[in-house]
Amino acid sequence: MRCGDFKTSYAADMTIFESNSARIMLGLFLCLLFTVPLYTPGYVLDIANRIGIAVIGAVGLNILTGFTGQISLGNAAFMAIGAFSSGYLGTRFGLPFFLCIPLAGLMTAFFGMFVGIPSLRIKGLYLAMATLAAHFIVEFLVVKWESVTGGVAGLSIPPPKLGSFAFDTDARLFFLIFVIAIMAVLFAKNLFRTKVGKAFIAIRDQAISAEVMGVNILKYKLLSFGISSFYVGVAGALVAYQAKIISPETFPITVAIDYLGMIIIGGLGSILGSIYGAVFITLLPELLRLSTSALAGPFPLLVAKLAAMKELVFGIFVVVFILFEPHGLAARWHRIRNYWKIYPF
Amino acid sequence: MIQLSCSDIQLNFGGVRALSGVSFEVRKGEIFAIIGPNGAGKSSMLNCISGVYTPQNGRIIFEDTDISSLPPYQRAKMGIARSFQNIALFKGMTVIDNLMIGRHLHQHAGLLQGGIYLGPARNEEIKNRGFVEEIIEFLSIQSIRNKIVGTLPYGFQKRVELARALALEPKILLLDEPMAGMNHEETEDMARFIVETNGERGITVIMIEHDMGVVMDISNAVCVLDFGKKIASGTPEEVQQDPHVIKAYLGEEDI
Numbered sequence: 377m378r379c380g381d382f383k384t385s386y387a388a389d390m391t392i393f394e395s396n397s398a399r400i401m402l403g404l405f406l407c408l409l410f411t412v413p414l415y416t417p418g419y420v421l422d423i424a425n426r427i428g429i430a431v432i433g434a435v436g437l438n439i440l441t442g443f444t445g446q447i448s449l450g451n452a453a454f455m456a457i458g459a460f461s462s463g464y465l466g467t468r469f470g471l472p473f474f475l476c477i478p479l480a481g482l483m484t485a486f487f488g489m490f491v492g493i494p495s496l497r498i499k500g501l502y503l504a505m506a507t508l509a510a511h512f513i514v515e516f517l518v519v520k521w522e523s524v525t526g527g528v529a530g531l532s533i534p535p536p537k538l539g540s541f542a543f544d545t546d547a548r549l550f551f552l553i554f555v556i557a558i559m560a561v562l563f564a565k566n567l568f569r570t571k572v573g574k575a576f577i578a579i580r581d582q583a584i585s586a587e588v589m590g591v592n593i594l595k596y597k598l599l600s601f602g603i604s605s606f607y608v609g610v611a612g613a614l615v616a617y618q619a620k621i622i623s624p625e626t627f628p629i630t631v632a633i634d635y636l637g638m639i640i641i642g643g644l645g646s647i648l649g650s651i652y653g654a655v656f657i658t659l660l661p662e663l664l665r666l667s668t669s670a671l672a673g674p675f676p677l678l679v680a681k682l683a684a685m686k687e688l689v690f691g692i693f694v695v696v697f698i699l700f701e702p703h704g705l706a707a708r709w710h711r712i713r714n715y716w717k718i719y720p721f
Numbered sequence: 722m723i724q725l726s727c728s729d730i731q732l733n734f735g736g737v738r739a740l741s742g743v744s745f746e747v748r749k750g751e752i753f754a755i756i757g758p759n760g761a762g763k764s765s766m767l768n769c770i771s772g773v774y775t776p777q778n779g780r781i782i783f784e785d786t787d788i789s790s791l792p793p794y795q796r797a798k799m800g801i802a803r804s805f806q807n808i809a810l811f812k813g814m815t816v817i818d819n820l821m822i823g824r825h826l827h828q829h830a831g832l833l834q835g836g837i838y839l840g841p842a843r844n845e846e847i848k849n850r851g852f853v854e855e856i857i858e859f860l861s862i863q864s865i866r867n868k869i870v871g872t873l874p875y876g877f878q879k880r881v882e883l884a885r886a887l888a889l890e891p892k893i894l895l896l897d898e899p900m901a902g903m904n905h906e907e908t909e910d911m912a913r914f915i916v917e918t919n920g921e922r923g924i925t926v927i928m929i930e931h932d933m934g935v936v937m938d939i940s941n942a943v944c945v946l947d948f949g950k951k952i953a954s955g956t957p958e959e960v961q962q963d964p965h966v967i968k969a970y971l972g973e974e975d976i
Contacts, residue, residue: 570835
């Protein structure tokens with residue numbers, strides 16, 4: 377049993393993983409993760425892929441909202457921009473996916489920084505309103521700018537291709553999505569070990585003293601909007617590849633609210649929390665569907681009512697988490713882990 | 722040598738005049754105390770120097786550069802650090818991370834290097850961690866280095882705030898009531914830290930403090946404000962004898 381802190385260098389004290397066993401466990405988990413497509417049916421893989429995408433988007437939103445403290449309701453709009461720019465670049469210019477995805481991310485980052493400009497003057501609810509306005513502007517543009525977005529009919533996206541290899545099945549997309557998701561998570565984790573990430577947290581906790589300590593608030597707030605939107609834009613591009621057809625209805629405002637739910641339930645200001653939240657919120661409707669179909673036999677009348685309850689359950693979960701676990705699933709996980717670490721003492 | 726000079730500083734909040742025509746000069750290497758009754762404009766003065774407030778009138782010259790219109794982060798870059806009257810630490814972060822923010826200006830790894838955390842970014846992080854540990858040792862807060870700041874008792878938070886300002890490697894340190902709310906022992910510790918900061922590290926200190934014992938003991942020069950005006954300045958002994966100061970603090974006898 378490990379019962380103390382025996383680090384002998386600053387480098388060892390600053391690693392992501394507390395111990396070698398944690399590193400090995402994660403390695404094993406990742407190995408197992410990549411065998412999932414071998415034995416999993418298409419429907420479950422589809423859910424897994426949506427989880428992977430949600431992880432990228434939730435980490436992105438958490439960088440902005442959880443770590444930098446800037447509330448954003450523009451997540452769906454950012455995703456739409458990522459999806460449509462990737463789709464447009466791929467279909468119109470025939471760019472390969474490994475260019476489309478980062479370019480879509482960059483495009484979204486620029487848009488995000490533009491939306492972030494008011495954040496220097498306004499915060500809290502007012503910023504939420506400003507980002508909400510951005511959402512409706514984007515929604516309007518997506519419908520009206522038919523030459524680029526295909527209007528209400530939408531845009532049909534060919535599967536990403538690497539040479540002659542096409543990521544055209546859920547199993548193949550799984551690898552693409554999860555490789556990107558793992559890179560995204562690692563990058564974010566490192567970001568908050570170093571200067572830029574810490575400056576974000578400083579702005580969230582005490583903007584004035586951050587500035588007095590030499591943090592350029594303007595630059596770092598915009599940078600946070602940029603990085604966050606890059607993540608969300610990449611997630612959007614992946615949604616496009618997965619959905620194959622994207623239209624204005626692919627990115628309603630409820631998507632933005634789902635993402636906020638993910639980071640609240642998972643844990644604001646926690647990378648691990650974003651992952652838990654993404655898994656939880658993506659699985660929630662599936663679990664509800666499973667439970668309703670299980671009840672369909674004995675209570676046929678109940679099913680119709682339960683099916684409409686997804687939003688209700690979602691809302692209840694958010695409220696319950698805010699009341700009883702404001703630090704989210706990540707904090708709960710830490711508590712359980714620490715309990716077992718010193719068990720039975 | 723004069724390191725910081727404020728001339729004719731005037732600061733208004735709407736119709737309220739917080740500072741009217743305050744001028745003083747701080748010499749390099751001294752401990753300069755600003756005292757005065759509540760509401761005299763002491764904190765406003767510090768806020769003007771660190772850039773949190775911009776005075777409507779007057780000039781602030783720091784080491785031959787006019788900093789009157791620079792934003793706070795650029796003043797920090799020039800070597801001005803400060804602590805706040807109501808502790809303004811980053812409550813969600815550990816003590817070490819708070820101090821690492823103090824190293825912000827001394828780190829140069831950008832976004833991409835930081836996110837990949839290889840080579841330069843990693844070395845830089847470790848090097849600055851070394852510096853931070855030195856300050857942790859200097860202020861003897863080793864035992865709390867991994868604690869979340871918001872959970873610490875008040876006296877420690879005050880000390881961490883001093884540590885964070887020191888992590889910036891400032892040339893001049895502005896302390897807003899560093900001993901407020903402390904017991905006798907903590908006050909003595911803090912006074913010792915300030916004297917050591919000044920003596921060993923050669924950092925000029927500008928300090929607002931209500932504890933007259935401390936002010937008279939450790940400061941080289943004192944400036945007294947009352948109702949936004951400077952009413953006296955000089956050595957602690959001179960100030961103590963000044964009739965204006967006595968009047969401001971004790972009132973006047975009605976005859």
